[in-house]
Amino acid sequence: MVEIIFYILSTITLGTAFLTLLSRNPIHSAIYLVICFFSLAGHYILLNAQFLAIVHIIVYSGAIMILMLFTIMLMNLNEQVEKHKPTLSIVAAVGAFCLLGLILLSALVRTQPMVETYYQTGDDFQSIKVLGQVLMNEYLVPFEFVSVLLLVAMIGAVLISKKEQLKTK
Amino acid sequence: MESVLQQIGIESYLYLSALLFCVGVFGLLLRKNAIVMFMSIEIMLNAVNLTLVAFSTLHQDAAGQVFVFFSMAVAAAEVAVGLAILVSIFRNVRSIDINELKNLKG
Numbered sequence: 412m413v414e415i416i417f418y419i420l421s422t423i424t425l426g427t428a429f430l431t432l433l434s435r436n437p438i439h440s441a442i443y444l445v446i447c448f449f450s451l452a453g454h455y456i457l458l459n460a461q462f463l464a465i466v467h468i469i470v471y472s473g474a475i476m477i478l479m480l481f482t483i484m485l486m487n488l489n490e491q492v493e494k495h496k497p498t499l500s501i502v503a504a505v506g507a508f509c510l511l512g513l514i515l516l517s518a519l520v521r522t523q524p525m526v527e528t529y530y531q532t533g534d535d536f537q538s539i540k541v542l543g544q545v546l547m548n549e550y551l552v553p554f555e556f557v558s559v560l561l562l563v564a565m566i567g568a569v570l571i572s573k574k575e576q577l578k579t580k
Numbered sequence: 581m582e583s584v585l586q587q588i589g590i591e592s593y594l595y596l597s598a599l600l601f602c603v604g605v606f607g608l609l610l611r612k613n614a615i616v617m618f619m620s621i622e623i624m625l626n627a628v629n630l631t632l633v634a635f636s637t638l639h640q641d642a643a644g645q646v647f648v649f650f651s652m653a654v655a656a657a658e659v660a661v662g663l664a665i666l667v668s669i670f671r672n673v674r675s676i677d678i679n680e681l682k683n684l685k686g
Contacts, residue, residue: 413584413587413588414587414588417584417588417592421592421596424596424600425596425599425600425603428600428603428604428607428623429603431607431616431619431620431623432603432606432607432610432611432616432619432620437613437615437616440615440616440619441619444619444622444623447623447626448626451626451629451630454593454596454630454633455630455633457584458584458585458593458633458634458637459584459637460633460636460637460645462645463633463645463648463649466649466652467629467652470652470655470656471622471626471652471655474656475622475655475656475659478659478660478663479615479618479619479659479663482615482663482666482667483615485667486666486667486670486676488613488615488676496610496612500609501610503609504606504609504610505606507605507606507609508602508603508605508606508609511601511602511605512598512599512602515598515601515602516595516598516599519591519594519595519598534640536640536641536642537636537637537642537645541642542642542645542646542649545642545643545646546646546649549643549646550643550646550650553650554650557650557653557654560653560654560657561653561656561657563657564656564657564658564660564661565660567660567661567664568660568661568663568664569664571661571664571665571667571668572664572667572668574671
């Protein structure tokens with residue numbers, strides 16, 4: 412049962428990732444990417460990481476994709492037809508994709524898993540309570556730095572995208 | 581409740597995330613539209629996140645999930661700044677085709 416769900420979710424993930432890249436219209440790409448992110452959240456739920464699944468849906472499917480959709484609409488790209496690429500670069504991209512996939516997959520196939528037999532100790536390690544305790548005890552300093560990073564990114568985004576005023580010499 | 585890793589195995593997750601990473605690289609090389617290239621980078625980040633969550637479940641350790649949390653925060657910051665740069669490029673060049681951005685070329 413779980414295997415069937417896993418394979419369906421994997422098919423959706425890979426298929427929509429490909430459709431993201433191959434569709435000509437950037438808005439369609441964004442919509443396919445939202446579906447891809449939702450299926451990844453499904454994977455997280457399958458791995459019993461509920462907190463990450465919810466955060467993933469909120470951050471990726473919510474914030475990031477809305478930001479991208481607004482940018483696409485701001486630039487009015489939906490009518491734009493991308494210029495045709497030379498065949499050589501397409502062939503190069505496909506070749507690089509196949510070679511990288513071959514190397515990664517063959518390296519992973521030949522790898523012995525470090526933990527040979529997986530067993531459950533039954534400890535609770537991924538509920539929101541435990542994750543919050545880990546985040547606030549061991550990883551408190553990186554957590555605070557992430558807040559500073561987000562603040563800097565927010566200020567930087569506003570500063571960069573602000574319209575430059577005409578300087579009077 | 582029986583865990584999912586007992587029925588599927590960690591290998592399937594590794595193969596899936598490797599393939600997803602390759603798809604991201606493929607998109608980065610294939611497209612000229614800067615926004616779609618950003619989406620490819622997001623796909624690659626998500627592939628790595630999936631690996632981290634799978635290994636966190638395998639080792640029954642919360643640290644991997646905390647790391648995914650940080651990586652999501654970094655991805656959000658990156659997209660915010662990157663899209664701001666794209667908007668400002670679009671204002672100046674009226675296009676986000678990366679072939680148009682050759683001004684630094686001598």
